[in-house]
Amino acid sequence: MFDFLEGYNLWEAFWTTVQLTVLSAVGSLIWGTLLAAMRVGPVPLMRGFGTAYVNIVRNIPLTVIILFTSLGLNQTFGVELGSDVTDTTNFRLAVLGLIAYTSAFVCEALRSGINTVPVGQAEAARALGLNFTQVLTLVVLPQAFRSVVGPLANVLIALTKNTTVAAAIGVAEAALLMKEMIENEAQLVLISAVFAFGFVCLTLPTGLILGWVSKKVAVKR
Amino acid sequence: MKLRRVTAASAAVLALAVAATACGSDDKDDSSSSSSGGGDKKITIGIKFDQPGIGQKTPDGYTGFDVDVATYVAKQLGYDEDQIQWKEAKSADRETMLQRGDVDFIAASYSINDERAAKVDFAGPYLLAHQDVLVRADDKDIKSPEDLNSKKLCSVAGSTSAQNVKDKLAPKAQLQQYQTYSQCLTGLQSGAIDALTTDDSILAGYASQASFKGKFKLGGFKMTNENYGIGVKKGSDLKAKIDTALEKMVSDKSWDKAVEANFGPAGYENEPAPKIGNVVK
Incomplete structure (x- = not known):
């Protein structure tokens, strides 16, 4: 029944999916945190930039962003991201696009976490003479992160599935292999089921583990 | 209590929706199955919607050429042009559409191969195409398929042509894959891509488009044989009728006219019309 799987490297395709997910997750966590810091910061220009970035980027379809990195940045402006091998360039472009998109959601999740920290905490820290960066990094963000593990897990699961959009610019991940197999094997339903199962295998443990972590680290108030 | 009422209401809405869609699909089935009778009935034909020169x-x-062939065949089957319902047949959906009976036949750059022939029946072939490359008109480096090995190639993700390049024709070439061929043309024009293959x-259809005239040329390498056939449901009696219609199309020269009209401007040297049932491996 599953003999159509022969001759295809499913592991390699899903490994690329995992790599895309992990690299984009790390990147968007960093960039998203910076954006959140800008949005709650005291400098109007930075607040404006953060707000504009989040509201523009999260309202553009991901396909458009990913296609722009390739057709716009790469094909038209010649950006190669330090590699003249097409596959590597495409992979990096996809990670770039995914970071740009996902960080908007990370930023908003984190900002809601910052709002859960009682304002007295920040005021007390200010009263002790800490400056903005110190208040944020030493007092507010550690508590904020602990309360948004759940929402961030949501973003991570969405990101895992969003990596399939990278197939649009030819990154050899799971969705691209699926297209290839459907083209060759004429087994639409079974092939789709196999790939759906693969993604569930990736995302279900993510959700369970992070759900457990979220309970473990939540700040009891 | 209130919650239950809401649940009941939404269940009713759901049931209605299901019933409505069920009715809808029933109607469609009726029209397509009874359409084989002819007269004032409709015929549903699957074609490509996004390939200039083929089906657009x-x-x-x-x-497009497929559209001209399908129109001619439909005419021979007893349907006028306004009795044809066109339906988009994406590459991945073609077998399923025929098996479900969504369309009566498919003429959508549908190359005959063993996997597909096991699922559906093919009438024809009506055109013998080859995998080839499209390069910039001023390109002088690409003279043979081997020259592609150091070049950047573009094709549609997952397509047979893309897989051929990776596996056989030019394993060392760098392959950029997109969703559609039009996206490849951006890079081909700017020089980020050296050749487009399918x-x-x-x-030829793309090169004949008004906006690209004179910018691209065909390599003329004939790297594979693609026999375009008309797909029908397995065991359908349409196969024999379509074969007869295709033979007539070739003998009364309508076939040549259709080729000239759709591929002519690209300087495409087409193969002579293939004999029915003669699949060139």
């Missing part, structure tokens, strides 16, 4: 949906209707008939 334009504001003024449908154009069936020569499709490439």
Whole structure:
């Protein structure tokens, strides 16, 4: 029944999916945190930039962003991201696009976490003479992160599935292999089921583990 | 209590929706199954909507070689042009559409191969195409398929042409894959991509588009044989009728006219019309 799987490297395709997910997750966590810091910061220009970035980027379809990195940045402006091998360039472009998109959601999740920290905490820290960066990094963000593990897990699961959009610019991940197999094997339903199962295998443990972590680290108030 | 009422209401809405869609699909089934009788009934034909020269949906209707062939065949089966319902047949959906009976036949750059022939029946072939490359008109480096090995190639993700390049024709070439061939053309124009590869008939269609005239040329390498057939449901009696219609199309020269009209401007040297049932491996 599953003999159509022969001759295809499913592991390699899903490994690329995992790599895309992990690299984009790390990147968007960093960039998203910076954006959140800008949005709650005291400098109007930075607040404006953060707000504009989040509201523009999260309202553009991901396909458009990913296609722009390739057709716009790469094909038209010649950006190669330090590699003249097409596959590597495409992979990096996809990670770039995914970071740009996902960080908007990370930023908003984190900002809601910052709002859960009682304002007295920040005021007390200010009263002790800490400056903005110190208040944020030493007092507010550690508590904020602990309360948004759940929402961030949501973003991570969405990101895992969003990596399939990278197939649009030819990154050899799971969705691209699926297209290839459907083209060759004429087994639409079974092939789709196999790939759906693969993604569930990736995302279900993510959700369970992070759900457990979220309970473990939540700040009891 | 209130919650239950809401649940009941939404269940009712759901049931209605299901019933409505069920009715809808029933209607469709009726029209397509009874359409084989002819007369004032409709015939549903699957074509490509996005391939210039082959099958393209334009504001003024449908154009392309597949469309011309399908129109001719439909006429021979007893349907006028206004009795044809065109339906988009994406590459991945073609077998399923025929098996479900969504369409009566499919003429959508449908190359005959063993896997597909096991699922559906093919009438024809009506065109022998070859995998080829499209390069910039001023390109002088690419003279043979071997020259592609150091070049950047573009094709559609997952397509047979893309897989051929990776596995056989030019394993060392760098392959950029996109969703559609039009996206490849951006890079081909700017020089980020050196060649676009797929069936020569499709490439000729792109090169013949008004906005690209004179910018691209075909390599003329004939790297594979693609026999375009008309797909029908397995065991359908349409196969024999379509074969007869295709034979007539070739003998009364309508076939040559259709080729000239759709591929002519690209300087595409087409193969002579293939004999029915003669699949060139």
